[in-house]
Amino acid sequence: MSFQPVKFYQTGTYTVGNRLLAPDARSVQAGELRSNSINSGHRACQGCGEALGARYAIDAAMAESNNQLIAVNATGCLEVFSTPYPESSWQVPWIHSLFGNAPAVATGVAAAMKVKGKNNVRVVAQGGDGGTTDIGFGCLSGMFERNDDVLYICYDNEAYMNTGVQRSSATPPTARTATTMPVGPEPGNVFGQGKNVPEIAMAHGIPYVATATVADLRDLEYKVRKAMKMHGARYIQIFVPCPLGWGSASHDTIRLARLAKETGMFPVFEAEHGEVTGVLKIRNKQPIEDYLKPQKRFAHLFGKHAHPEMVAHLQAIADRNIRKYGLLDEEKAHG
Amino acid sequence: MANKPFAITLKPGTSLANLTGSWRSSRPVYLNRLPPCNNACPAGENIQGWLFHAESGDYEQAWRVLVRDNPLPSVMGRVCYHPCETSCNRGQLDEAVGINSVERFLGDEAIKRGWKFDAPAASTGKKVLVVGAGPSGLSAAYHLARMGHQVEIQEAGPLAGGMMRFGIPKYRLPRDVLDAEVQRILDLGVTLKLNTKVENIEQSMQLGAFDAAFLAVGAHIGKRAMIPAGDASHIVDAVSVLRSMEGEDKPMLGRKVVVYGGGNTAIDVARTVKRMGGEPLIVYRRTRDRAPAHDFEIEEALQEGVMIKWLSTIKQAEAGEITVERMELDDKGFPQPTGEFEKLEADSVVLALGQDVDLSLLQGVPGLDVKDGVVQVTPDMMTGFPGIFAGGDMVPSERTVTVGVGHGKKAARNIDAWLRGITYVPEPKHEIATFDKLNPWYYSDADKTVRPMLDIIRRQTSFDEVQGGLDETNALFEARRCLSCGNCFECDNCYGVCPDNAVIKLGPGKGFEFNYDYCKGCGICEAECPCGSIKMVPEDI
Ligand SMILES: Cc1cc2nc3c(=O)[nH]c(=O)nc-3n(C[C@H](O)[C@H](O)[C@H](O)COP(=O)(O)OP(=O)(O)OC[C@H]3O[C@@H](n4cnc5c(N)ncnc54)[C@H](O)[C@@H]3O)c2cc1C
Ligand SMILES: Cc1ncc(C[n+]2csc(CCOP(=O)(O)OP(=O)(O)O)c2C)c(N)n1
Ligand code: SF4
Ligand code: SF4
């Protein structure tokens, strides 16, 4: 079963902490002693979802591994904004090699630890959606197929942000990027399958696959901790809005992640050995417009030369996700 | 350089060297906003403040914060019309927080556990006369005593409480509750002189060498209506009926009792008649939605079997019967006669048409301004005569217990300042924490706890209290439904959601601080603060 929010009283476990919750029921992020894996002074944009998501995830992995953790990083914003030579924000042992080889490097690090008898040292690899779903995809699939003892975390901001917002195979249909301009009869990114890496990961039958967003911290921490309790190849894709690439307000980062989940656009679920074992239900279903409108990358769908048919198509995609993963409670689905 | 490994020329450093706070064009600041409940409370209670303590189960501290403003929580928890709940932000989410029921729980808990008020401040040597021991007078006496003044209450009646005792029936306010809360005020050292009617305020002040006076004599003279009546007809006024319920001789009204009026007093009389075995019929000239009585009171009366004849006026009263005329509302909503008459059985008619103030004690006092039968006061509750203040039902007001208590508090603060030769300047009000300032996503779904009601047979035949209270578990639950509007409740959200670690957690009870060296001003903390306790303000650039 997926993460069960404590549904009680004032805020339950929706907030980061809660003075009324027993300390062990609070999140890692609520703790004064969290490891702050990415420290202040990093050069991510104002309101960067990736910086936030990475701290959430790596702090949780640190907590679960007793701080015995090595992080491998693919090229991308996360690497560039955190580590301009010779400075680094990372407060964990951290290594960067290339854009496309993070899974392979992580496999190597895990093997090295094994050889050295350091079985308590755990390995996390991380990269952007471009690094994961496109250029690093071969290495990733190999890592899955060999069931190497690595947790791979993909920070999905739906494009190649670091080089100026180019389309990736995780870019949603209709979105404007530097390479999918809003021109012609079907402006923005094309409708098509893209690449659903969580499902492809599941198809490898690996022990654990999950999705999460920066809007549901408790769920995210639960999944990272659960993954860290397991061995073998594990994959978590975290939805991290990018104010710069999406043309959204810096203060809307969490709101947009929440809307992506609440509209059904980004299904939040977990799977073990290829089978879905839990989904994070939608609390208040929202129409897709609520998610699209605050983002300039979808601006061409509205206004003077609106494309209601494309909005309807996106809505259909969200609805299909809802059906497919059972994202609505029975009563809400019919009510 | 030569000793360094290949391609490494600089020592590794930390990003802390990079003060990203310089990117900022606006900065977040913590602030307290005024919760709408506090803003709506006529007694000026810090509701969010006392709920905060109740939420952690510290009921005594909650009660202490509550009684800083209102000494009568058990009474309030029964008779207050709780405008706080009407304006509670949670009402826009599911249902308002049951503030009134938690207040009653705290008040009852205080009585059960024998909690006493904090000791008064050092004596000021000043003497204040309070006229009338109703809620307004008691509240003023309480606040003045806590400020260190010597207070004497002179009360015309045989017992303290005013309309809380001689108006509001027992089934809504049991007298042991009232007695306990009055006694606690007297325990502060307040002198109460019963059966002492002040006939002339100036004389009484001189006699007792009082430095100031607070008048709260209420409004006790039942208004009459011109009803042509035969000699044998039995017409009485509501306030006298309710007052005599407190004495030995219960009122003799007969079986068929017609109550004339549509306010809360009419409802209380009718429900009282029902409990005495009579058959009450309320006659009111307008419609239910235009009646001044609260709808829930009308509903409770109907449940108990009180009959109501809407859109009717009494034209004539004779022995054993009355004649009513059917009315129609005109397009302005005023009732107009139709010329259609009807005769109804009536052993007696009780007039519940409102009350006037008996101002005889003020005769000869220079400078007083009386308008529409009530004494005019300045915003600091002083009458036209320096040193004489007034509040409650005798001044322009909504005429509720809570307004009376609020007047008492406000007057006490101004009397205190006046006695010290200064002016009382209230603290500036914070901006209101309106619903749009909140992020309601974070509040989990939790329905309001409903207070138990006495079963209907006992409601119709006894004066037992109708509405029950909460117990400890559901009072805690109810308190925790509070959204803490505008005031940090340490949910750690800001600390968690900052992508730049620019929020410093200071530890339990101490809140948070921003680290402006690294805060980039993205505004996520403000957007994700559930309770609206953070505000972005532009930087001077
Ligand atoms: C039937 C009824 C039901 C009500 N129900 C509610 C309710 O549920 N909730 C609510 O909020 N409000 C209710 N009210 C209104 C509320 O009771 C009054 O607004 C409130 O009691 C006014 O307080 P007060 O202190 O101004 O005056 P009062 O409560 O009227 O007290 C005045 C006191 O002054 C004394 N006094 C008068 N003249 C003199 C004198 N010359 N010398 C010495 N003492 C004197 C009186 O004996 C009395 O004790 C109700 C009123 C009535 C009549
Ligand atoms: C082999 C190779 N090709 C291209 C690049 C240039 N490059 C650096 S980061 C990046 C985009 C990264 O996108 P993504 O992985 O989605 O991460 P994001 O920046 O969006 O977080 C690219 C194309 C590179 N470093 N190496
Ligand atoms: S471009 Fe996007 S992902 Fe990169 S630092 Fe800025 S907000 Fe973060
Ligand atoms: S939620 Fe709490 S603070 Fe807000 S209005 Fe209601 S009682 Fe007051």
Ligand SMILES: [Mg+2]
């Ligand atoms: Mg990307």
